[in-house]
Amino acid sequence: MQEHQHEEYFLSPQRALTDAEEKLVWKKPLSHMSSEEERRITKEVKRNWHRGEMKISNILLEGDAGSGKTQLAKALSANFGLPYTKVTCFADMDKSDIIGAILPVISPERLETSEPSDQTALKALYESDHFQSTTQIIMSALDISKEQAANKMKQLLKLVVDQTDGEAVEYRFYPSEIVRAYQRGYLLEIQEPNVIRDAAVLMALNSALELDGSINLPTEIIHRHPDFIAVITTNRSYVGSRHLNEALRDRVQHSEKMDLPSKEIMMERAKVKTGYEDEQVLSVLADTIMILDTTARANAIKGVAGMRSFFYWTDAVAGGASAKESLYHKVIYKITTDSEEIKILEEALHKHDLITHVESITNEVKKNGNPTMTLP
Ligand SMILES: Nc1ncnc2c1ncn2[C@@H]1O[C@H](COP(=O)(O)OP(=O)(O)OP(=O)(O)O)[C@@H](O)[C@H]1O
Numbered sequence: 001m002q003e004h005q006h007e008e009y010f011l012s013p014q015r016a017l018t019d020a021e022e023k024l025v026w027k028k029p030l031s032h033m034s035s036e037e038e039r040r041i042t043k044e045v046k047r048n049w050h051r052g053e054m055k056i057s058n059i060l061l062e063g064d065a066g067s068g069k070t071q072l073a074k075a076l077s078a079n080f081g082l083p084y085t086k087v088t089c090f091a092d093m094d095k096s097d098i099i100g101a102i103l104p105v106i107s108p109e110r111l112e113t114s115e116p117s118d119q120t121a122l123k124a125l126y127e128s129d130h131f132q133s134t135t136q137i138i139m140s141a142l143d144i145s146k147e148q149a150a151n152k153m154k155q156l157l158k159l160v161v162d163q164t165d166g167e168a169v170e171y172r173f174y175p176s177e178i179v180r181a182y183q184r185g186y187l188l189e190i191q192e193p194n195v196i197r198d199a200a201v202l203m204a205l206n207s208a209l210e211l212d213g214s215i216n217l218p219t220e221i222i223h224r225h226p227d228f229i230a231v232i233t234t235n236r237s238y239v240g241s242r243h244l245n246e247a248l249r250d251r252v253q254h255s256e257k258m259d260l261p262s263k264e265i266m267m268e269r270a271k272v273k274t275g276y277e278d279e280q281v282l283s284v285l286a287d288t289i290m291i292l293d294t295t296a297r298a299n300a301i302k303g304v305a306g307m308r309s310f311f312y313w314t315d316a317v318a319g320g321a322s323a324k325e326s327l328y329h330k331v332i333y334k335i336t337t338d339s340e341e342i343k344i345l346e347e348a349l350h351k352h353d354l355i356t357h358v359e360s361i362t363n364e365v366k367k368n369g370n371p372t373m374t375l376p
């Protein structure tokens with residue numbers, strides 16, 4: 001049995017999780033700092049949990065890259081005591097990625113005649129206990145990436161169907177990550193569903209988000225577990241990107257606008273992450289990131305200056321690197337390498353007198369020696 005720091009907001013305190021499920025419940029690391037958004041959602045969901053149609057179980061976190069959307073979704077898993085899983089959407093997703101796949105079981109003799117890698121993948125699938133998704137099973141059986149595994153699955157489906165025509169066979173259903181979370185009552189992070197191109201796929205996803213919905217599969221009907229929570233995380237749309245489907249937005253009962261956190265929070269997070277404590281230096285670096293972020297937006301420069309750049313820049317400076325030089329490698333070139341755009345960013349920093357400040361940092365750090373780091 002795991003120890004829980006805080007069970008106050010557990011949604012189903014009596015629910016017994018399996019050991020494997022228990023492992024999926026996020027454990028907050030010491031570096032985690034609860035945000036206002038986290039407290040608000042946690043209270044709201046808990047308050048409405050037994051209020052029938054007012055129940056909140058589809059949540060949208062939309063905003064800046066690195067603003068903490070994924071970590072917030074994980075923190076909710078910890079607060080609610082629900083296993084956390086995620087699905088990363090991609091443009092070519094098809095319905096089997098949303099729902100799952102039905103795979104005929106082919107005879108051992110036939111299995112022998114197929115390609116070694118197909119054999120390995122199929123055997124792993126047939127032997128699976130359904131705890132992992134097909135993609136995960138194939139990923140670990142063949143040691144390949146998620147995309148490759150998704151493709152492999154499609155290839156296997158085709159192969160198996162070709163090989164079994166006419167034969168009376170047994171069929172097995174392999175649920176997707178989404179269906180598993182839906183059926184077993186997990187907290188599912190759905191990352192970037194706005195990239196999905198196929199309207200039919202979006203419709204399948206929409207119907208999976210119905211409050212008391214069910215999913216019709218060729219083999220059975222699957223009902224939404226009362227504990228299932230979907231957290232959609234997506235970057236705010238910009239010119240050229242796809243807007244999150246309206247029907248999907250409409251099914252959300254709570255949404256948060258996730259921006260680059262306030263300067264105080266930025267500095268606090270960087271401190272716990274890097275172990276670097278110098279307030280004055282952190283303040284200059286945070287100001288720089290904020291100016292670059294605003295300037296990039298105002299000038300339609302596509303890259304982002306966000307929390308991740310801030311952490312790595314801070315860490316480089318803490319390690320004794322020149323703040324000015326690492327500004328380029330950790331922040332600016334991550335935004336853009338276009339000379340015209342870089343010029344715009346540099347001018348903005350000059351205008352706010354930040355370049356001089358950044359230049360003065362190096363000496364400070366050299367004088368005080370290198371602070372310790374704990375960046376993973
Ligand atoms: N509440 C928090 N306390 C401490 N650190 C945090 C917190 N939230 C986020 N971070 C840190 O900020 C970084 C970015 O967070 P996260 O990955 O959650 O952002 P995101 O919004 O999901 O980004 P993306 O849009 O790229 O998916 C991570 O290193 C994470 O550990």
Ligand SMILES: [Mg+2]
Pocket residue numbers: 069070071233
């Ligand atoms: Mg994320």
